[in-house]
Amino acid sequence: MKKAAKKINGPARVAIEGEMNIYRAAELKKTLIDGLEASPAIDVDLSEVEEMDTSGIQLLVLARMEAARLKKQMKITAASSAACTLIELYNMGEFLGAAAAKTDESSTGETLHGE
């Protein structure tokens, strides 16, 4: 249940751990949006997400859309299998830039640019 928004010369890294569900939706929305506002680009790390529901997906979509609106960058750098399953079910891999972002490939997640 930790999250971190650090600024290390480049994209801020937002790591979400534990549950990514409706019980934490409000808190996580703030984390993601604050992260986006604070830096020109964020890397979202979902590798420690144990559980994800539709509200979680929705937040990722929101962050992605917000990034586009603010002309900033957002990418998902890693995703746990729980997160991947849901992203694949919703066929959102491409949209979220997380199609291939399995945990072990955390460094190769492609960067998404707002259109």
Next chain:
Amino acid sequence: MENELQQARQTFITESRELLQDMEDALLILENSPDDQDTINSLFRSAHTIKGASGILGLDEIERFTHVVESLLSRVRENEIKITGEIIEVLLECRDHISGLVETASSEGGVPKKAVKRGAELIEKLNAHLGAAPGGKAAAKAEQAPFEPPACDSTGAVASTDAWHISLRFGPDALRAGMDPASFIGYLPKLGEIVSLITITESIPPADEMDPESCYLGFEIDFMSDFDKKSIEDVFEFVREDCDIYILPPHSRIQSYVELIEALPEDVVLLGEILIRGGALTHTELQEALALQNAHAVKDGAADGAQTLRIGEIMVGQGMVHPEVVDAALEKQKKTQVVRSRESNTIRIDAGKLDDLVDLVGELVISTAAIGQHAQRIEDAPLTESSSIMMRLVEELRDSTMKARMVPIGDTFSRFNRMVRDMSRDIGKEIDLVISGGETELDKTVVERINDPLIHLVRNAADHGLEDPEVRRVKGKPERGKIRLNALHDAGCIVIEVSDDGKGLNRERILEKAVSAGLAAPGQPLSDREIYNLVFEPGFSTAEKVTKLSGRGVGMDVVRKNIESLRGTVEIESREGEGTTVRIRLPLTLAIIDGFMVGIGDSCYVIPLDMVVECVELPASEKRDKKQSCINLRGEALPYIRMSHFFNKQASPGRFENIVIVQYAGHKVGLVVDELFGEVQTVIKSLGKVYRDVRGISGATILGNGKVALIIDVPRLIQSVESEISAVAV
């Protein structure tokens, strides 16, 4: 969810059984008229449906095997392969194999090795036929089986896709209510294959307005499934209230898509693209759809840019959805559904539920009787009146409940077509099966349990009753033997007859055998009927010996035991050289009957009302305390039994004794009782195993006053008295 899958499998098994029966019937029809295109189509459809459903449920073995069968049938349908006796033979074997596989579907153990091997053999046979056809490359090729599009009204084009189109727009509160769209969508693959799924995110508002706990998502899904619309709708049952769900069946009319597009909140262009991307519509179809939509708009005067056909200019917002269009769409969908599913006429009910209902009605009958009695005692007129109305209603309720359990026996009979056909090949006799009275209805439990005895009897008739063709020719009979199955109603009973025109029973041989088995004393004078009925004695049926001797009697005691467990009786009629008839009498129902209550000594007994013919007073001349005797009833000798004797009652006979005359299977017998109470509704309760062998009693019932009354088993009472009399006569 796991439970639902199990349920889906159960439904699959039930439906497949019906389809397999259809296939068998169709094959038997084709045997006589191989060019019947309708029958070929129905055969193909049955196989196709089984294949589809088994695929969905992950029953791969069935799917794989049925696929090959279907390939062959599809070629037959295209007139590329001609139906021959040989093909029918193979297809019947395949049908049996599928049937075996279907029965294994309920168990998790998978398909037994033996069945897999058998399947492989049959596939080889099928391939041989497939290969033999012109252009015979089809054997290995996975053929796309085109399913005829459902009939639809002539106006409007039809989308070419085979997939269902599902549009979902979840309500804002879905997530808060614990309804996660993911769990519903995640369930869909159990019913079919998601061809395409597109998540609609357009409704998500900007970040500062977005409530992270609300649901803004929608989904456009193209879905391949052989399930009906109801099953797909059921997946979304829990969210139906706060979710917009549109389900378009495969091959829906373009018009329906127009209505869908209009009903959904998103941009037309976007929706159009989604429909194309998902494969629901082709480009041309979309153009047509939008043209149609414009026509709508013109008519309704709702859109400004109506004249321009450029799709980008038409925006349909939430506010612009025309309720009448939505209504029309729903109406049309309903129509298509009627065409699609014939299930709408019948409801499938778990037999257990029906049993529960019958039990409850039974209890209701008992308590109504109690109320009726109280009302009479209190002598309150309005109460008596309402209780009698209630009693009448309960009676009607009872009748319709029992009726719901009644099924025609025809289905059971028609299964014998195949059996007789196979048997006639095996034993080299030509046999015609004549079925009559198939519409006669009886209780479902009875129908199920009568099947085995019938199989036995039909097999006996074919094997032992009918002579070989040469023998028949010599005797001047037609070479084709005839077996007749008949059912009819008779005095509260159903009578089922299995008759043949064979050689009949050999009286002397049966007697000989019975004497040697110790079932009859040598020199005992027995009527023909008594002798024939000896074949039902347990000691009589020692397999082959009997077959050689009399040609009859294999397992006949089992037949009788089965029938008696249904409170029925069985008898044989036979004429040497002309044939044999086995006649089974069964009660219509096992649960509730109309009874006639009488008093014997100080207890109450119930006689099934259907068997009661009349009641007369015992003439004074017969008042002596005789056990049994005869009276002169309008010039006819009527034997009677004093029931108080039969049940060993010590009480002195009442002042007035009455005779209740009962009739069963052509016998009339008088039962002398002490008191007549009249008609009662009787819920039969079984007495349990301990009392099974008590003669003359078939069960018990609970009376309105809470007392127990025994139900008199008239057939067995008559039997036991008859045998006593004949014993005395010797």
